[in-house]
Amino acid sequence: MPQLTADLDTPEGQAVKEANERYEYITKGEGSNRRVAEAETQTTRIYTKSRSTYLGRKKRTNKGTFVNNWVLYDAYNSANIIDNEDGENTKKNLIQSIFSKPIPTDSSPTEDPLSELYKKDSFASAARIMERIIASKFYIVPQKRFKGLIKKDPCDLDLEFTYSLDLLWTHVCPEVQGRPVNCIRWSYKNSNLLAAGYGSVSEESNDSSRGLLLIWCIKNPSQPDRVYKFDSAVSDCDWSRQKPNQLAVGFYDGTVKVIDVSSRSLRIIRKSSRESCSTYWPHWQVQWWLDNDPLDPLVSNQELIYSSNQDGSIFCFDASKDFSAKKIMTIPRIEDKIPGIKRTNSSGCLYDVPISKNPGVLLLRQHPTASNIYYVGSDEGCVYRCSTNYLSHHLDNFLAHNGPFYSLEFSPFCPKIFLTCGADWSTRIWADGITDPLLTLSTSMACVQAACWSPSNSTVIATCVGNEINIWDLKRRTHRPTSVTVLPTDQRLMLLEFTKTGNQLVAADLSGKIFIYNLEGMPFPPFEQTMVLVEAIEKSLTIKPELLKKLRKLGSPF
Numbered sequence: 001m002p003q004l005t006a007d008l009d010t011p012e013g014q015a016v017k018e019a020n021e022r023y024e025y026i027t028k029g030e031g032s033n034r035r036v037a038e039a040e041t042q043t044t045r046i047y048t049k050s051r052s053t054y055l056g057r058k059k060r061t062n063k064g065t066f067v068n069n070w071v072l073y074d075a076y077n078s079a080n081i082i083d084n085e086d087g088e089n090t091k092k093n094l095i096q097s098i099f100s101k102p103i104p105t106d107s108s109p110t111e112d113p114l115s116e117l118y119k120k121d122s123f124a125s126a127a128r129i130m131e132r133i134i135a136s137k138f139y140i141v142p143q144k145r146f147k148g149l150i151k152k153d154p155c156d157l158d159l160e161f162t163y164s165l166d167l168l169w170t171h172v173c174p175e176v177q178g179r180p181v182n183c184i185r186w187s188y189k190n191s192n193l194l195a196a197g198y199g200s201v202s203e204e205s206n207d208s209s210r211g212l213l214l215i216w217c218i219k220n221p222s223q224p225d226r227v228y229k230f231d232s233a234v235s236d237c238d239w240s241r242q243k244p245n246q247l248a249v250g251f252y253d254g255t256v257k258v259i260d261v262s263s264r265s266l267r268i269i270r271k272s273s274r275e276s277c278s279t280y281w282p283h284w285q286v287q288w289w290l291d292n293d294p295l296d297p298l299v300s301n302q303e304l305i306y307s308s309n310q311d312g313s314i315f316c317f318d319a320s321k322d323f324s325a326k327k328i329m330t331i332p333r334i335e336d337k338i339p340g341i342k343r344t345n346s347s348g349c350l351y352d353v354p355i356s357k358n359p360g361v362l363l364l365r366q367h368p369t370a371s372n373i374y375y376v377g378s379d380e381g382c383v384y385r386c387s388t389n390y391l392s393h394h395l396d397n398f399l400a401h402n403g404p405f406y407s408l409e410f411s412p413f414c415p416k417i418f419l420t421c422g423a424d425w426s427t428r429i430w431a432d433g434i435t436d437p438l439l440t441l442s443t444s445m446a447c448v449q450a451a452c453w454s455p456s457n458s459t460v461i462a463t464c465v466g467n468e469i470n471i472w473d474l475k476r477r478t479h480r481p482t483s484v485t486v487l488p489t490d491q492r493l494m495l496l497e498f499t500k501t502g503n504q505l506v507a508a509d510l511s512g513k514i515f516i517y518n519l520e521g522m523p524f525p526p527f528e529q530t531m532v533l534v535e536a537i538e539k540s541l542t543i544k545p546e547l548l549k550k551l552r553k554l555g556s557p558f
Helices: 011-027 069-076 085-099 113-118 121-146 529-540 545-553
Strands: 164-171 181-186 193-198 211-217 226-230 234-239 246-251 256-260 268-271 283-291 302-309 313-317 325-330 361-366 373-378 382-387 396-399 405-410 417-422 427-431 439-441 448-453 460-465 468-473 483-486 493-498 504-509 514-520
Touching: 121 164, 121 514, 164 483, 181 493, 181 504, 193 234, 211 234, 211 246, 246 283, 256 302, 283 361, 302 361, 313 361, 361 405, 373 405, 405 448, 417 448, 460 493, 468 493, 529 545
Parallel strands: 181 234, 234 283, 448 493
Antiparallel strands: 164 514, 181 193, 193 211, 211 226, 234 246, 246 256, 256 268, 283 302, 302 313, 313 325, 361 373, 373 382, 382 396, 405 417, 417 427, 427 439, 448 460, 460 468, 468 483, 493 504, 504 514
């Protein structure tokens, strides 16, 4: 209780003493014999003082006691309370009310009620929520940084543009140990979900499932939210934009499946058949494309699944009907000189007697503005420009790399600019309509497994070589990267992708680990993203006037 008295030796105590003396003087002393006839009223004033002024008001609070079913079970299970036949009946009734399952009265052996509880979906959901709550105690700061709730002050005087990467967490679990990560894809509707496809394990392992697909959620980075097992290794996957709960998955055995991720158990909605898609080669790319056909309004604005195969074929699956596959293109091998980079001569009969008549289609990308145009990348390093209106031949082709290449990404700010990276140790930037590379980025004599554009800064590019992540800024320099980050593992990186905001970078390696990095010390995004990118490219082409002239002839946005 708060004290309402004061010490006499303090100024507050002296003030209280003077007030008490004045009170005594007015009520009992000489001050009480004053004349009151000249006052405004004839009523005698009486000074009172209640006891409540000595102590403050006592605060009252509500207190509750939580008792769950387990406490009740332990209380009724005590030997001191339940020691007779009536007590046994009470115990059985209590267990029956807890687990909502009748317990047989005979002496036949039955399954443990806890095992029955473990099989319930409600218990699994409650345990998953509890795991997220516990995980938030360890990952609360990285989760806030991932969502952008914790940022560095842009007005800080010590701010430096270091282009560095800070590791937030690593997605890894015992199920994926020794499995290579073949594909990663962020959900287009829910930025918290990441789909990851894994390959088969080594032959020494006893795991019967050759393929694995996991759905990771940032609410619990230590445990996957969904685990789906398959008989074949997963080659690629993609989310549907119109139906966010559907995920198209391609496999090494030549099949394509559409699964429903809203179900925790494996639920296959569509599956390709050997009759309509008679191929046993892997589907390296599986993507949902929006079909905008102005000539056929009935099928317009419908999502179709396109896939590229190792035998050089490109299939189109209709997900709304019987999931039949239609072959729309077959890519031929290079037999003559084609535009692009100079091809190195190979000795021997490796290219004279090819294993198959068609090259493997490793990459498949739809044009960002023209829905009927798409690009295909082969394992020979050739880029084919194709159209859905012509099913028998491609429109144009050029050689982009000496050997297979692994990435083909359009700039999110300029649809006429795209990049490629391949096994010839280089990353090249191209313009749509020009068969000569505008820029060539290279660091070491090793394969560039992945490259991607930053969605927040038009001149920033990320590449991975070995176990290193290189950040390039075309506006600053192109002869070497602005930062190099070495991963805490010796495994080779296979995949690289920015998040939708561009503040994080996702990398995956051969051992099944997925690293989530936060970008620190990044420059401020320019106001005119396209113009800054074009000016950076034109500045690097000052020593190539002929190529610069071709670039400027392309017109808008140049």
